[in-house]
Amino acid sequence: MSVAPHPPTAPTDAPPKTAAARQPRPGPLGRLGMWSARHFRTMLIAWLVVVAALGAFAPQVMHALSGAGWQADGSDSVKARQVAEQHFGGNASTALQIVVTADRPVTDAPVQQVIGKAEGLAQADPRIAQIVPPQPGATISKDARTAVILAGAKASPDAMVRAADDLKGPLAALSGNGVTVHATGASVLWSDFNTANHDAMMHSEILSWPVTLAILVLAFGTLVAAGLPLLLTMAGLIASAGSLVLLSHLFPVSIWAMNFAMMFALALGIDYALFLVVRFRGARMGHHRSTAHAVAETMDTAGKAVLLSGATVLVSLSAVMLVPSPAFRSMAGGIMLAVLFVLAATLTLLPAVLGKLGHRIDAVALPWVRTGEHRSPRFAAWGERLWRRPVAYGATALVALLALAAPVIGLRTAMPSIDVLPRSADARAGYTAVQHAFGPGAPGTLQIVAPTAQAADTERVVKAESGIAAVMPAQRAADGSSWTLLQAVPAVDPSAKELGATVNHLRADLPAGALVGGAAVENLDLQHTLTQKAPLVIGVVLALGFLLLLVALQAPLISALGTLASLLSTGAAFGVARLVFQDGHGAGLLGFTPQGFLDGWAPVFFFAMIFAIAMDYTVFLLASAKEHFERGGDPKQAMVGALAHSGRVIFAAAAVMVAVFFTFALSGPLPPKEMGIVLGVAVLLDAALVRLALLPVLLRLTGRAAWYSPAWLRRMLPKITFSHG
Incomplete structure (x- = not known):
């Protein structure tokens, strides 16, 4: 995303008039960056006010956010719970x-x-x-x-x-x-589940910080520059935490929303800061440009890519809103809120800080770092190698991804069992005691509510069901309403797949108006909803990702190829997840007992998260390639130049993400392990095989066709360029 390097020249903050006269006119983001750089104090005060105002609410976040919401709104089980709450003294699944x-x-x-x-x-x-x-x-x-x-x-x-x-x-x-x-009971289970997972995630984040800081210092090359992602992350985290507390007064927000928001704020804050800082240092090197004009060039090129990347992340996560579950919607909303704050800080606060620092951005540099170096000779050499032998390298990457993705065909999903909790957890200890005393299905007692006129028929059907071990006496509503409650103990453990067949039989045979509920049935209904919605969510994510790339790149072919390439790394990550968490390969090393399935929320929620991160890197690479193609119209320079100028950034950002995600594999409970392995493998494969191998090869093989856009499409799309001047 830069012109060929010139010999290093000491940057100056007051360029000669002849040089100033040749400065290209900045675009909208460039003008925003220059304004921020020239009004550092105003921008700093504005952000301090925002962070202080919202930060005042941030300490309440752990208490204010909710712990439940794992339900399928509108399902029969939720309706049954509501009837039990209103008419049977709260004898519902949440009791x-x-x-x-x-x-x-x-x-x-x-x-x-x-x-x-x-x-x-x-x-x-x-x-x-x-x-x-x-x-x-x-x-x-x-x-x-x-x-x-x-x-x-x-x-x-x-x-x-x-x-x-x-x-x-x-x-x-x-x-x-x-x-x-x-x-x-279900409420205690979610209490223990949230506590165990929160503690594990906090422990993992503490472990990841030293590794993250070390990679940041190596990636930026200077201690001053390495501190900038922390500035963005802290501003975004504090603001988003306070915002989540305020939103919790309007509707329930899952406590997991904050956990995921923290993770994404850190990951994207590093990505965006790394991309802009590296470009800023390159812009100041050898162009006789003032700090303000270096900021303008940075924002018109890398800043534009960051804006489009952030938009891609937001639209990918917005598709999760299609799942009618409060927990899913609030988690997606929490991440989106953190992304918005980090994106805003990147496009306003970071340019102001860069403008203030100027050449001091390179202060306290490591001995081997070339100050202001922007083009990586190693990644340029790698690009040349890919250009010479595209089929060999491309086929190797493609075969590896397809081989890893193949196990997805046998992937099974279900809601987590009680085994995900530590043995010492109250909910698990009580659950085990109830099973020993009353039978394996007792912790998953079904609650069946029916109009009193149909109570006799309902009881007959329930007692005739082979999957039911015992039926308690029917209970009339004490408030005089026309409802009757039957509680039935299944013959199997609540997590057994046979329970689903029992519930389906009951629903098929019960009189109209009867509702089957209970905590175990709510899990089954949520799993069914997730399975139904997964194709829609995945389709919407892919469609929106393609449309955003099309708008950004103005080129249908490479936009489609970039979207499909992201799908490959996502599929490979889920293939690995099946081998590890369903089949149990490596379970002893990671310290868990496989459930025989992947947790039910993974396909929908993790897909959106993985795709958002993958498209993040896609935008960085292809925006750089488009900038080079706009400058010279040479497909080779576009491909090699993109790797030379963005390869190191992608590699460093991915290294940080992989380090952060893989620390979650060390956590005690199973869900953080799943998240860490799935997301970590996805980022690793995406950076190593897709962004730095397969996608550049596709640029090589498609040549000029990659950037072709028909006239009618160009007339429809807004004009977006990545070259500066």
Whole structure:
């Protein structure tokens, strides 16, 4: 994305008039950059005000964000839960179950005292509705050593997760003298799940920081320049965290939104800062340009690529909004919010800082760094090699990607089982105790609500279903409404695939108006929705990615090839995920027990994230190639020049991302491991095989046709160029 290098010349901030007269007129982003550079104090104060105003809310983020929302809005199971909440004292899937186990009968006085204290703790919480004490023949085990107290849900699913956060500790503290108390149920499961994953992600981020800083110093070559991504990341993170807290007052925002926002803010902050800083240093080298004009050139070239890259990330993630699940939508929204703030800081605050630093950007440089070096001789040599032998290198990369992607054909997905929680977690301990006392399906009890007029037919169908082990007596609504609740215990563990067949049979045979729900069924309905929506989300992501590349590059062929190349690395990453997490290859090394499937949210959510990152690098490489092609119309110079000027940036940015993502593979719980391996492998393959091999080869093989655009298309598209002057 730059002209051929000239011998180093000391940059000057006051160029001769003849040089100034030859300065090309900056474009819109160039003028924005120059204004920011010349008004450093104004820009700095503006950002300090934004960060301070939103940062005042940031400390509340962990408490304000919600822990639930993993549901398919509008599904029968959610409707059943709503009926149970309204008409059956909160005896719904979000109710808390307090499991008391003892080394003596639970009817003994000391155990009864513990049960009474547990009921009192639950009753004192305003989010708890009706308390149902242990019932013989229903919630007291046959050996009388286990009892279950039901604490009904009086609040939203998110508030019930917070109730679990607050109650599980005091309840566990009642244990002692041969009596053990654990809280379990869906709300406690999500409480433990969110805590375990948050702790693991924070631990991984702490581990990744030293590696990230080391790579940044090596990539930038100077300590001053290496600190700039941290400036963008901190500004973006603080602003987005405060914004998420404010948004949580309007609608529930998943706590995972902040976790993913932190990760993307760091990754993109590094990408964008690296791209602009390297270009700025090159613009100041040997052109007799002032700092302001170097900023203008940087923004008109690299800044334009960053803007289009950010837009690509945003539209890719926006497709996740098509999934009717609050958790998915808020996670995507949180990432998009962080990207917006990082993008805004990159296009305004960073040019201002660059303008202020000027030649001091190279301060505290490493001994072997050539100050201002922009074109990489090594990547230029690599480009020449690819140009000479495109078929050999291209075929090797393509075969490797297809081979890794092939296992995707047998990929299975499901919602995570209780095994993703640590054995010490309250929800898992209570879950295990309930299974031992009441049977394998007891933790996944189905809740079936039906109009009272159809209660008898509903009970007959449920009792006749072979997948049901026990049916509790029908319960009429206490508020006088025309609803009846039946609770049925499945014959299998809630995570067993046979449960899905049982639920399908019930729904097919039950009278009209009857609804099958329960926590396990909500998981099944969410998985079904994700499976249904995956093709739509993937199609929309691909279509929007292609359209943005088409607008940016004005060239249909290379835009289509760039989009398909991104799909290859994504498919290869999921192929590796199947081998690791479904088939268990490397499970011992990574320290987990395979579930036999990949978690259900991975295909939709991880696809959007991977594609967004892949297109990020695509824009950087192809924008640089287009700049070179605009300057000379030479396909070889476009390909080789793109690698020479952006290859090192892509390589360094990918190295940081891979280091960050792979640290999550060291986390305890399974979901962060899945995220770390899938995203890390995707970035590694995309940078090494697609951006630095396959895509340049495609530029070589298509030649001038890669940049051809019919006249009618050029008339429709806005004119976008990447060359400066």
